[in-house]
Amino acid sequence: MMMRFLCVFVIGILPVLGLSQSTYSFNNSELPIEERVQDLVDRLTVEEKVSLLISTAKAIPRLDIEKYYHGNEALHGVVKGGRFTVFPQAIALSATWNPDLIYKVSTAISDEARAKWNFYNQGKDQKNVYSDMLTFWSPTINMARDPRWGRTPETYGEDPYLTSQIGLSFVKGLQGNDDKYLKVVSTPKHFVANNQEENRFGYNAKISERALREYYFPAYKTLIQEGNAQSIMSAYNAINGVPSTANNWLLNTVLRDEWGFKGYVVSDCGAPTYIEKSHHFVTDKEQAGKAALEAGLDLECGDDIYAKHLLPAYKAGLVSIESIDKAVSRVLRARFKLGVFDPETNNPFTKISPEVIGSKEHQDLALETSRQSIVLLKNERNILPLKSNAITKLAVVGFNANQVVFGDYSGLPVISPISPLQGIIDKVGDKVEVNYVKWKTAARNLNPIEAENLRNDFNDEPGLFAEYFDDKFLEGTPKTRVDKEVNFDPVNQPPDPYTSYRHKSIRWTGHITPNASGAYKIGVNSDDGIRLWLNNELVVDEWHNRGATTDQVPIYMEAGKKYAIKLEYFDNGGDAICQLLWEVPGSTDDLYKEDREAAKNSDYVIAVMGINKTIEKEGKDRTSLQLPEDQVNYLKEMYAINKNMIVVLVAGSSLAINWMDANIPAIVDAWYPGEAGGTAIADVLFGDYNPAGRLPFTFYKSITDLPPMDDYEITNGRTYMYFKGDVLYPFGYGLSYTKFEYSGMKIEKENDVLMLSATIKNIGEFDGDEVVQLYYKIKESTVIRPLKKLIGFKRVSLTKGESKTIQFKVSKKDLRFWNEHNKEWTFEKGKYTFMIGASSKDIRIQKTEKL
Structure with a gap:
């Protein structure tokens, strides 16, 4: 009897000891x-089930389930959790027109994510801090239908086929190729037609089903059916009156029933709240929870509707346990596929070493990607490539000349990033004298307060006393040092042990001592909160989350006198910057004197x-x-002095650079080129790399060429497919230092499949890449059809004098349109013209076939 009691006792306490978990199925x-x-x-x-339907899912200790955070970002490198390789921004990835390269990029990104997870898994505390290294809300595959959209740089451009192919490679590289395990979870976003920032939480996009099927849907369908994307993020906006997050037709009928999606749907952050708050689709938050759950939303990013109101909705009988079970099963399935419930020895991705993070191989890949993305827009007189042995002096000037601009959703680099x-x-070394002039503008003539004008009370050395806290509340024991200047900008600066945490607060104290008497302006450029005291008086109090903002305060100061200053700052994650600036009396009298001298005395001017x-x-x-007016005026002034000018554009969307195109002899679009962008730009300018990037969207001449922002019907003159006017640079455009000849186009038909081929020859003086593009159009149709539509492309490398035959496979399925009357895809008999060329406008050869 005693033995039986002991057995029962031991078995009973096993769960408490955590020893029975291995017996769970x-x-x-x-x-x-x-x-x-x-x-x-x-x-x-x-x-517990409801707790798992929140992106910051809590631990369930009784089952030994650890907390799990869904939601890091990886548009062009891992964002949260440390320092990683920073590749060119997403739009630049698309400008490579090279899916094979993008697969390598996303493979490197997910290798680094897994490596960081593996590293933190060695210590429970570290892992609890950074438990969001396996689920990524990337890529952004919304269509860049209008260049005014603020998130255009995050996209792959205006064309659904290009977006599908680049996005497909990105998803495959992220998730890995193991038959059983996922390396990470990829979450294409934002489903669907999330294409404007004004009223972003509440706008209703009115779109025909044909536009959805032909333009807004294809990339999602491809990434699900061919890329096996394991998660999809729903959008803030409504589609035809129904919020995307509560849209049964979108999330169940189309996504799951038609496309066979087996993963989970996560909301954009806070989107379930806006079902009731902004869209007024329901009358209370419990009803919002019911609407979202029944429509197929599985996971809430946020802590409102599911976190606080789903359980009450269940208890009130508004939602069923079956609906909850279905959602939690979908969410958990992804965690099982990641292997978080399995022994590490089973999972091949647990063997990825932290040594890959920022490795030489990944740095080289970032450089090559930046090179391949750069688009040569103009090269009059063959001014490029520059020959350093024929140059004595070179002026480097401009707004972005000494900046490293990564774009939105960017991480911190392992290495010191390279500015243009x-x-x-x-590149030029000591062979060429480089005259660099800092950018100044009448629009904001604030410059950093230099060390000679700053003192601290501890050692009276140049600079301010700095206290760095590892939280955002100025609490705990800080690390201290003297900062020569206040220029906290971790993205653009070398790795710094004082800035290793994403959430940080800093306090600087000391004195300002001006060199001249007069009326000054003290400015602070910051992202998130600041408080500024001058002469012990609080003059700026903006202690809250906010985007990049410059605050200015006027003050009269006398030469040589000390003026006490205290500046406090916190970073809430994401972008981080805090810079102490001033405007010195008389500094606006002649802003560009130094620039003019540099331009006058140089062989060439490179304006970034x-x-x-x-x-x-x-x-x-x-x-x-x-382009901002002050930059255009500046270029005009410099060009009047030196006609040998090259402009390098650093931007994430198209610009109406009409004056520049008419006057400047050479223009290069470098996008937001990542950590190695400066090296890539120099390689292109000096001919060590022959540019072959191509535009993933149209450059329009004027904003008046565009339909209203809230017009989502693509047939109303949007994109290269339906815009009939003159453009500055067409979709698919990009120049080279060499020339290519197209010939020998053939079309072979076999049942419903066409095999098209053409021969491309490099007839110029340089080795180089050509992006061969295939378009089609139908002569007559019962509906409005595209002027032309991209259905294939290949980037091919050709040495000088070399030729290659390129083949494309086209199915009749690729030529269909969505028949709104019959609710089905329809192929029309007729005459189809197939066009092969170097851009949507530069068609070199074409053939018409009756199909």
Whole structure:
């Protein structure tokens, strides 16, 4: 009897000791995943199930389930969790027109993510801090239908086929190629037609089903059916009156029933709240939870509707346990596929070493990707490539000359990133004198307060006393040092142990001592919160989350006197910057004197212009396509002095650079080129790399060429497919230092498949790449059809004098349109013209076939 009691006692305490977990079926890696998922779901209470439907899912200790954060970003490198390789921004990836290269890029990104997860898995505390290294809300495959859209740089451009092919490679590279395990989860976003930032939480996109099927849907369908994407993010907006996050037709009928999607749907952050708050689709938050769950939303990014109101909705009988079980099963299935419930020895991705993060191989890949993305827009007089042995002096000037601009959703680089200026200096060495002049503008004539004008109370050395806290509350024991200047900009600076945490707060104290008497302006450029005291008076109090903002305060100061200053700053994650600036009396009298001298005394002027996240970003659409006026005026002034001018554009979307195109002899579009961008730019300018990037969208001449922003019907003159006017640069456009000849186009038919071929020959003086593009159009149709439509492309490398035959396979399925009357895809008999060329406008050869 005593022995029986002891056996029962021991068995009873095993769960408490955590020893019985291995006996749970869901921990048996030999069982099918569906059986394991069901076993775990059956063991959960309804409260636990609901807790798993929130992106920051809490731990369930009794089942030894750790907390799990869904939601890092990886548009062009891992964003959160440390320092990683920073590749060119997404739009630049698309400008390579090279899916094979993009597969390598996303493979490197997910290798680094897994490597960081593996590293943190060695210590429970570290892993709890960074538990979001396996689920990524990338890529962004919304269509860049209008260049004013602030998130255009995150996309792959205006064409659904190009977006599908680049996105497909990206998803495949992220998720890995193991038959059983996922390397990471990829989440294409935002489903669907999330294409404007004004009223982004509440707008209703009115779109025909044909436009959805032909333009807005294809990339998602491809990434699900061919890429096996394991997650999809729903959008803030409504489609034809129904919020995307509560849209049964989108999330169940199309996504799951038609396309066979087996993964889970996560909301854009806070989107379930807007079902009731902004769209007024329901009357309360419990009803919002019901609408979202029944429509097929599985996971909430946020802590409102599912976190607080789904359980009450269940208890009130509004939602069923079956609906909850279905959602939690979908979410858990992805975690099982990641292998988080399995022994590490089973999973091949647990063997990826942290040594890959920022490795030489990945740095080289970032450089090659940047090179392949750069588009040569103009090269009059063959001014490019430059020959350094024929140059004595070179002026490098402009808004972005000494900036490293990564674009939105960017991480911190492992290495010191290379600016265009640095790339040029590294390229020419001591053979050429480089005259660099800092950018100044009447629009904001604020410059950094230099060390000679700053003192601290601890050692009276130049600079301010700095206290770095590892939280955003100025609490705990800080690391301290003297900063020569206040220029906290971790993205654009070398790795710094004082800035290793994403969430940080900093306090600088000391004195300002001006060299001259007069009326000054003290400015602080910051992203997130600041407080500024001058002479012990609080003059700026902006202690809250916000985007990049410059605050200015006027103050009269006398030469040689000390003026006390205290500046406090916190970073809430994401973008991080805090810079202490001033405007000195008389500094606006002649802004460009130094620039004019540099231009006058140089053989060539390289002006690095463009825009940045202050103009285009999430939450902010552009109101103009023009380059900022101060930059255009500056270029005109410099060009009047030196006609040998090359403009390098650093931007994430198209610009109406009409004056520049008419006057400047050479223009290069470098996008937001990543950590090695400066080196890539210099390689192109000096001929060590022959540019072959191609535009993934149209450059329009004027904003008046565009339909209203809220017009989602693509047939109303949008994109190269339906716009009939003159453009500045067409979709698919890009020049080379060499020339290519197209010939020998053939079409062979076999049942419903066409095999098209053409021969491409390099007839120029340089080795180079050509992006061969295939378009089609139908002569007559019962509906409005595209002027031409991309259905194939290949990037091919050709040495001087070399030729290659390129083949394309086209099915009749590729030539169909969506018949709204019959609700089906329809192929029309008729005369189809197939066009092969170097851009959507530069068609070199074509043939017409009756099909």
